[in-house]
Amino acid sequence: MGFYERHVGPRLVSCVCGAADIRIEREKVVPAAKGIVLEVGIGSGLNLPLYDPARVSRVIGVDPHAPFLKLGRSRREAAHVPVEIRQEAAEAMQLPSRSVDTVVVTFTLCSVQDAARCLSEIHRVLRPEGRLLFLEHGLSGDAAVARWQNRLNPLWRPLAVGCNLNRPVLGSLRAAGFTIEEVEEYYLPRTPRPFAHLSRGKARTG
Numbered sequence: 001m002g003f004y005e006r007h008v009g010p011r012l013v014s015c016v017c018g019a020a021d022i023r024i025e026r027e028k029v030v031p032a033a034k035g036i037v038l039e040v041g042i043g044s045g046l047n048l049p050l051y052d053p054a055r056v057s058r059v060i061g062v063d064p065h066a067p068f069l070k071l072g073r074s075r076r077e078a079a080h081v082p083v084e085i086r087q088e089a090a091e092a093m094q095l096p097s098r099s100v101d102t103v104v105v106t107f108t109l110c111s112v113q114d115a116a117r118c119l120s121e122i123h124r125v126l127r128p129e130g131r132l133l134f135l136e137h138g139l140s141g142d143a144a145v146a147r148w149q150n151r152l153n154p155l156w157r158p159l160a161v162g163c164n165l166n167r168p169v170l171g172s173l174r175a176a177g178f179t180i181e182e183v184e185e186y187y188l189p190r191t192p193r194p195f196a197h198l199s200r201g202k203a204r205t206g
């Protein structure tokens with residue numbers, strides 16, 4: 001891993017992901033988590049202040065990248081819920097099957113190496129009555145925006161430490177066996193559209 005990936009990229013990404021407009025979107029998702037929560041790609045812990053301690057017994061944060069985890073130390077210390085970090089890739093988690101009540105995934109499916117394997121692992125560890133809460137950016141249904149996403153992706157990816165602009169979010173969830181119960185697709189305001197297409201919702205395994 002080079003200097004940029006270790007020191008600059010993660011700070012930049014964390015700063016962008018911590019913007020006020022994005023926090024508003026997080027607030028629509030994270031407080032619904034309950035029980036034992038798995039947060040995939042917890043990164044610098046931007047969701048931690050939003051967990052409701054009356055509903056959440058523990059957050060297990062999975063993320064393989066030390067530079068992102070390092071940035072989250074103070075948020076973990078300040079969290080109102082117990083937080084356990086597992087430095088591992090979501091494509092091969094050590095967690096037992098059907099062991100978590102909620103999975104939270106925000107701005108992560110864009111960055112994992114293999115989204116299909118990651119979602120299949122999430123499907124495995126989630127209890128049948130559990131829910132996957134998602135807030136992801138990805139491929140737009142608008143052909144003109146999608147064209148720009150495909151054009152910009154090779155330039156964007158190294159800058160944003162492996163984040164892709166053009167991954168299909170809902171298609172990947174369905175292909176992994178999830179049933180989408182609630183979803184909203186829209187553009188984040190005040191952001192150029194290739195970077196702004198969001199999918200926010202709730203899914204179950206069956």
Ligand SMILES: C[S@@+](CC[C@H](N)C(=O)[O-])C[C@H]1O[C@@H](n2cnc3c(N)ncnc32)[C@H](O)[C@@H]1O
Nearest residue numbers: 017041043046063065068089090106107111112
């Ligand atoms: C754009 S950041 C988002 C961080 C956080 N989810 C948020 O909402 O602010 C993407 C995160 O995905 C993590 N990530 C990348 N590959 C991963 C993998 N294979 N498994 C789990 N997390 C991964 C990165 O380390 C980084 O923390």
